[in-house]
Amino acid sequence: MNVSDLDAYCTANRDRFTAELVDFCRIPSISADPAHAADVRRNAEHLAAGALAAGFRSAELIETGGHPAVYAELVRDPSLPTVLIYAHHDVQPVDPLDEWGSPPFEPVIVDGEIRCRGVADDKAHVWMHLKAVEAYLRVRGELPLNLRLIVEGEEEIGSAHFEELIGSRAQLFASDLCVVSDTAMHGRGQPSICVGLRGFVDMELEVTGPSSDLHSGEFGGAVLNPIEALARILASLRDGRTGRVTVPGFYDDVDEVGAEERARLGAAALDEAAFLELAGGIPEGHGEAGYTTQERRTIRPTLEINGIWGGYQGPGSKTIIPARAGAKITCRLVPRQRPDDVARKVREAIAAATPPAVRVAVTVRAGSHPVVTPSDHPGVRAAVDAMREVFGAEPILTREGGSIHPVEMFARRLGLPTVLVGVGLPDDRIHAPNEKMDVEQYHAGMRVLTRLWDALAVMLPGRAVAR
């Protein structure tokens, strides 16, 4: 479909669209800092007003146990496909402040970049959705599908109340597809679409020996040291030679990924030298035998120790056998692995590796299922077409090693597939000082979205609202 009319509107209004984003970025909506709670709310109100101005028929703040979300909708015909757009309006804290080149909430535009906290993660993505809707409505009068926009205010603090919100307001989420805009492309000029995220399960274990610390001279050699027991338990959870997790049954439900997707992942991968540099200058990679670095990061599950403690950690020495020692573990999961099942298996492996001379306690804190959207899903194909047309290059389908809670919640609770259409760049410094967004990527994002709505209107089979 020809969209030159929509592009022309966006070009004519380009400066205003940029200025509106800059205004939105001035609001310090730091969700992690209680001192900014009023700013997060003001940010939500600003966004709701912006959605109405863009042409959404309704927009409201949705209260949660924490910061408010914003919900806006434009449902004109229940027989049309309905897309749920997810993004977030809260931002990361700004410290270390002294590493910023300009104040984090006073946006500057330098060298084609808008520099300020939250611009890439995720305010430019939020605002480009409003402006794409404005363009479509002003030029064509109406959208070719129904849109629901949910913009969370707590993504940067773990989406603490989001699942409750889905549960209590399920009617707001009735859709055929979710489009999430909160990710980066593979590189400048190289579009990509993420079709898979790993799940995780988060655990903690504590090994307890004596009721209080013992003198290591007096007792050393005759008492099992809890740190030694912990080290032995942790070392037992993975084979140091093959890199395989040795927890019995850990790989039982792991889907082997086909040759085609592995080839595609390989084509998108960094070369090894670039990976070692990205990974903080490590001497060499390390992981499961038989898989590439990129595969280890995305399509293979893993068990990582995130923290460990026990005994004396101060300067100098303290000659003790400590009473206890503990560690935090996160397993990353791939399709068909289930957090509760993996947690049970890890717990059993820990218990089996614990000698009788100490006790162990294992806590399971949180979990998230892995999600994958089939690469031939109409939503993926529509996004590929839209990205190709705007960026002039064939988009890569990728998987990410991390987890995005809401994506997993949409899949698990609503059976809703997600396509991740983000236009950030890998060097946007999200979560870090001097975060930026390329002005051109922001405007390109609008062109991607207008094309995406056209394509989805044709390709999406579902009629969620009518059902």
Added chain:
Amino acid sequence: MNVSDLDAYCTANRDRFTAELVDFCRIPSISADPAHAADVRRNAEHLAAGALAAGFRSAELIETGGHPAVYAELVRDPSLPTVLIYAHHDVQPVDPLDEWGSPPFEPVIVDGEIRCRGVADDKAHVWMHLKAVEAYLRVRGELPLNLRLIVEGEEEIGSAHFEELIGSRAQLFASDLCVVSDTAMHGRGQPSICVGLRGFVDMELEVTGPSSDLHSGEFGGAVLNPIEALARILASLRDGRTGRVTVPGFYDDVDEVGAEERARLGAAALDEAAFLELAGGIPEGHGEAGYTTQERRTIRPTLEINGIWGGYQGPGSKTIIPARAGAKITCRLVPRQRPDDVARKVREAIAAATPPAVRVAVTVRAGSHPVVTPSDHPGVRAAVDAMREVFGAEPILTREGGSIHPVEMFARRLGLPTVLVGVGLPDDRIHAPNEKMDVEQYHAGMRVLTRLWDALAVMLPGRAVAR
């Protein structure tokens, strides 16, 4: 010799002697923490003043490269035997603070126990020496021998500057025998005299991976986690099944102890249930196969992990692969093992166990040789007599699992034998929360010392000062 006059003085002044000890314990002389340096000095000044008040003819602070020692002397006749008393005035750190029943430097007296950090290790032992001298001088006018008192300020941090002090001020140490009061008796009502100490070597290792923490979703599975590498290194240093240290050559120089001494150790040993209770209620003992619990604690070497750290230790979770992880290790050594040699072997074993995907750095901090005093030495016999008389039971000759650096330095540098006359109890919780000293043991210690000076005046052959 009848000492009822001395005992009467001690009884008459009992409450004051207790109050003075409590005052001394209020000073937080934690040598390991630089923030307490001024407290360690104030502690030394308080002690020097106390020595003069007790009747020592001179008392001074001796500066070292670290915390000051206190030296006091009462040398009245070079033809008399001279005894060097060694103790220390510094104390261990207090963490974990939340396990203390009362603030560690606000002594309380409950159930006949003085509870506070450092009371048993070693302030009661220091102060009982001052009070024994006070009693002897007030009642008899003069001592039957010469005394030199050296009280170190860095025992709990490995006596870092003590050997240098011995080298530079050798004339202060010219003696016939050293009496060290820094140990516990076998049990309440069962005196014992320690004739052997293990040596040790104190090390720290740090494993380094990426230059800064990595996101465990993005990198997990493809990068060797420094905590996992550390756990594997530590687990490799001992055989979990046999309890043997697996460092190559670790046992090369270990003297096997004869059947007679093993039998004596066995006779003096706690029964297993009492040991498990003493060791903080552990479910079972654990150590080197083929040796009893008591042997594992005293005549066998060991390798213990005193502390471990890495990654995120706070509440909740943080999904990182940490940049680094580290641990503190102490090996306890038995006769003929040498600290430098064992350190080299452990360092090599750590290097051999470190995979190429991470780097490791090993620091050797301090070491001490094992020492043994012949059980028929006159100093040992005099101490046996004094202890028998005060406690009404035959003292056991024991070996201790700990190390007292200065004892090893006196042996190695001055050829000076040491007898260890301590009146702590096994349940004093030294180095642990809620350290305590039985009030009765403190006062009994003074009665032991007045008897010991009488006995040594007769039995000691040496005339070190006259030579």
